[in-house]
Amino acid sequence: MLWLTGMLLKQKALAARRDWSTRTFYTVAVGAGAVLFLFILFGSYLGARTLYDDHAWKLLASIPAWAFLIYLFTDIFIAFGQALGDLYLSSDMLGLMSMPLRTPSIVVAKFVGGVVQNEVYVVTFLIPFVIGFFYGTHTPWWAYLPTLLGVIVFPAMLYAVLSCVTILTLRYVPSRHAKEVLWLLGATVPTVFWVASFSGIAHARGNLETLQLPQAPLWLPSTWIGGTVASFATGAPLTALAWLALTMSVALVACPAALAFVSRAFEEGWTQSATVGRRAVLASAKLRRTEPAWIALFRKDVLVFLRTPQLWFSHITSLGFVGYLLVGHKVQTPLLPLTVQLAMVQIGFVAILAGLNPGMTALSLEHGAVWILKSTPLRPSDILWAKFAVTLGQTAFVVIAGAAALAYGYGFGIPNSAALLGFALVMATCSVCFGVLFDTTFPSFQWENPNAINRGVRMIIPFLAGVTVLLFSAALLGTMRVVMHGERAVAVGLVLSALTAGWIAHRTLQQSLRNIAAMEV
Amino acid sequence: MPIPLIEVEQLSKRFGSTLAVNRLTFTVNAGEIFGFLGPNGAGKTTTIKMLTGLARPTAGRARLNGFDIVRQPVQAKRVFGYVPDEPQVYGKLTALEFLNFVGDVFEMKPERKARRIIELLKLFGLEHDAGSLLGSFSHGMKQKVMLCSALLHEPKVYILDEPTVGLDPRSAKLLKGILRDIASDGGAVFMSTHIMEIAQALCDRIAILHQGEIVALGSVHELRVLQGKETLEDIFLTLTGTPEERRLANII
Numbered sequence: 130m131l132w133l134t135g136m137l138l139k140q141k142a143l144a145a146r147r148d149w150s151t152r153t154f155y156t157v158a159v160g161a162g163a164v165l166f167l168f169i170l171f172g173s174y175l176g177a178r179t180l181y182d183d184h185a186w187k188l189l190a191s192i193p194a195w196a197f198l199i200y201l202f203t204d205i206f207i208a209f210g211q212a213l214g215d216l217y218l219s220s221d222m223l224g225l226m227s228m229p230l231r232t233p234s235i236v237v238a239k240f241v242g243g244v245v246q247n248e249v250y251v252v253t254f255l256i257p258f259v260i261g262f263f264y265g266t267h268t269p270w271w272a273y274l275p276t277l278l279g280v281i282v283f284p285a286m287l288y289a290v291l292s293c294v295t296i297l298t299l300r301y302v303p304s305r306h307a308k309e310v311l312w313l314l315g316a317t318v319p320t321v322f323w324v325a326s327f328s329g330i331a332h333a334r335g336n337l338e339t340l341q342l343p344q345a346p347l348w349l350p351s352t353w354i355g356g357t358v359a360s361f362a363t364g365a366p367l368t369a370l371a372w373l374a375l376t377m378s379v380a381l382v383a384c385p386a387a388l389a390f391v392s393r394a395f396e397e398g399w400t401q402s403a404t405v406g407r408r409a410v411l412a413s414a415k416l417r418r419t420e421p422a423w424i425a426l427f428r429k430d431v432l433v434f435l436r437t438p439q440l441w442f443s444h445i446t447s448l449g450f451v452g453y454l455l456v457g458h459k460v461q462t463p464l465l466p467l468t469v470q471l472a473m474v475q476i477g478f479v480a481i482l483a484g485l486n487p488g489m490t491a492l493s494l495e496h497g498a499v500w501i502l503k504s505t506p507l508r509p510s511d512i513l514w515a516k517f518a519v520t521l522g523q524t525a526f527v528v529i530a531g532a533a534a535l536a537y538g539y540g541f542g543i544p545n546s547a548a549l550l551g552f553a554l555v556m557a558t559c560s561v562c563f564g565v566l567f568d569t570t571f572p573s574f575q576w577e578n579p580n581a582i583n584r585g586v587r588m589i590i591p592f593l594a595g596v597t598v599l600l601f602s603a604a605l606l607g608t609m610r611v612v613m614h615g616e617r618a619v620a621v622g623l624v625l626s627a628l629t630a631g632w633i634a635h636r637t638l639q640q641s642l643r644n645i646a647a648m649e650v
Numbered sequence: 651m652p653i654p655l656i657e658v659e660q661l662s663k664r665f666g667s668t669l670a671v672n673r674l675t676f677t678v679n680a681g682e683i684f685g686f687l688g689p690n691g692a693g694k695t696t697t698i699k700m701l702t703g704l705a706r707p708t709a710g711r712a713r714l715n716g717f718d719i720v721r722q723p724v725q726a727k728r729v730f731g732y733v734p735d736e737p738q739v740y741g742k743l744t745a746l747e748f749l750n751f752v753g754d755v756f757e758m759k760p761e762r763k764a765r766r767i768i769e770l771l772k773l774f775g776l777e778h779d780a781g782s783l784l785g786s787f788s789h790g791m792k793q794k795v796m797l798c799s800a801l802l803h804e805p806k807v808y809i810l811d812e813p814t815v816g817l818d819p820r821s822a823k824l825l826k827g828i829l830r831d832i833a834s835d836g837g838a839v840f841m842s843t844h845i846m847e848i849a850q851a852l853c854d855r856i857a858i859l860h861q862g863e864i865v866a867l868g869s870v871h872e873l874r875v876l877q878g879k880e881t882l883e884d885i886f887l888t889l890t891g892t893p894e895e896r897r898l899a900n901i902i
Contacts, residue, residue, distance in 0.1 A: 498740050
């Protein structure tokens with residue numbers, strides 16, 4: 130088991146070597162990651178220091194558990210897909226299952242590989258939080274190392290649970306339905322949690338000395354590691370060590386053991402998933418009239434999208450974010466006074482998020498069949514317009530729904546609702562354009578999981594570009610609000626943002642067209 | 651006077667410091683089945699990718715029915731049907747939807763498209779699977795769908811990369827018959843294969859590629875005379891094999 134785990138990790142490490150001709154992008158992406166690390170580090174330090182100086186002991190004691198809880202339920206989005214992908218969609222499973230290897234060894238090796246791969250998020254988000262929090266609360270130096278070790282192994286528990294759920298589901302539920310159900314659950318459950326838990330937090334009341342966040346569920350691993358951090362920070366080392374011991378023993382002993390046991394059900398489920406029965410034949414195969422090439426390509430992509438629930442993932446989470454905004458508004462916890470411009474920026478952020486994944490996978494979703502696009506008489510413009518229409522169409526559908534919900538929840542009238550909708554579509558267009566440009570520049574047709582088309586750390590670049598445009602547009606909206614006031618300010622701000630987006634769309638789509646024309650398969 | 655449907659002049663492809671294909675020159679005329687042979691890594695697939703627009707030549711030209719694949723890509727791509735070595739198709743489309751899609755891309759008239767789809771699905775025994783998702787098809791069934799897509803718009807030129815791999819004997823025999831019919835109707839077939847028996851039985855002319863260069867070009871009879879060997883396999887091994895393989899070929 131250990132030998133196989135080491136072998137698979139070595140293969141992952143070798144596969145992770147990148148083409149250094151694109152080192153500029155890597156430098157930017159790594160730099161952005163470093164900035165994020167430092168931002169979280171200093172933010173955590175300053176926040177913890179402030180609460181420490183103000184003797185907000187209860188709040189200090191309750192924050193870590195919620196921080197890890199938020200991470201846990203955000204990681205579910207990734208971990209669900211990773212468990213399914215690593216165990217059932219990975220192309221090396223065919224080879225591994227036919228080798229003289231014990232099935233539990235394969236499952237545990239895959240599990241460890243998935244956890245290791247996830248550690249980049251732990252390093253980026255959790256490590257700086259813990260270091261900043263400890264430093265701000267004057268935690269003894271000797272507490273750092275054991276706590277950080279606990280943080281590193283903490284995600285393993287989530288992966289183990291989700292791997293067990295996946296294995297058992299695919300063993301006992303027909304695989305064609307099971308996979309789709311798992312994808313949808315993986316998006317819906319954490320989204321609902323996010324919205325519901327925010328409502329709980331938003332109802333917290335009290336002054337700084339008595340204020341504390343609601344008690345996080347004790348049975349969650351995030352509460353154990355959060356308890357470790359909080360106990361060390363508030364001078365209860367024995368309690369901290371007890372929580373740490375619980376975390377480590379479950380992560381390093383109980384989870385692998387449980388996984389090895391449950392993996393007995395893996396082989397049968399994998400066999401079923403690898404030999405999907407054919408669907409019933411259509412009774413009458415109707416033939417359609419001929420369509421223009423780009424519409425035929427558009428229709429093909431729409432059918433693929435509708436038949437692939439994995440691709441709805443990012444849209445569900447985007448709508449969940451709208452729910453989060455509405456709950457915050459309902460419980461009256463505004464950080465800033467609500468204005469129509471602020472609402473526009475909020476939905477603009479949702480639109481940026483919603484458009485990124487469709488745009489960044491527009492061409493790569495062709496997978497191995499990309500040869501069809503380049504060897505048939507499809508013009509590069511046919512390909513670009515079809516891809517742009519599909520990605521913008523699905524994104525627009527989501528942001529329109531989100532903008533309508535937000536406008537209704539905020540009690541906006543028709544003019545402000547229209548402004549919200551317009552700005553959402555403008556930002557969605559920008560996001561899709563950046564995504565398509567990225568995908569045509571760095572296409573990847575060799576993937577196993579459509580939600581994990583990996584282009585390395587440079588994948589952060591379209592997000593940064595989208596956020597930059599959003600901030601620029603926010604500045605335009607704010608400036609017009611100061612200069613003009615009222616509905617005129619909103620309208621002018623929207624028009625200026627739309628002009629900016631138009632310019633961006635023109636430049637990015639032109640480059641995308643050149644990329645498609647020059648693409649080799 | 652033979653009419654060239656595929657014209658390749660000094661075609662080359664370089665990947666970094668590696669010259670994968672080096673100054674290939676040949677033609678494939680109407681009514682001809684042209685075999686393209688070579689060991690693994692010789693450059694066959696790279697050549698085919700350049701002919702079909704999947705890769706851009708570093709130097710040289712390729713014309714299909716007079717249209718330059720680089721300068722007139724859309725016109726050139728209308729002229730041929732292509733079957734790659736790996737049957738990669740859209741797993742979430744049914745066979746019927748996929749062929750409809752291909753027919754639309756080639757701007758086929760609806761009636762002709764419908765007639766051809768039904769004919770081809772029946773010909774390859776796929777009529778009962780027309781409504782099934784391609785993701786559930788076996789390798790051989792996908793290969794048949796690929797052949798249907800290449801034959802659908804009845805082009806003059808066919809570019810086939812290992813077309814018989816994965817086909818059952820019935821379908822392989824059917825394909826050979828179809829290729830002979832295409833040639834006798836004035837079309838041209840450019841086919842790469844590792845199966846010497848097929849190349850020997852079907853091809854009017856053969857090019858043997860080795861390390862990116864054509865080392866032999868002619869009919870099987872011409873190559874036999876030139877190389878002094880009886881079979882195409884011996885000729886192939888002599889021209890492309892290692893010294894040990896050539897020694898074995900001479901002994902056997």
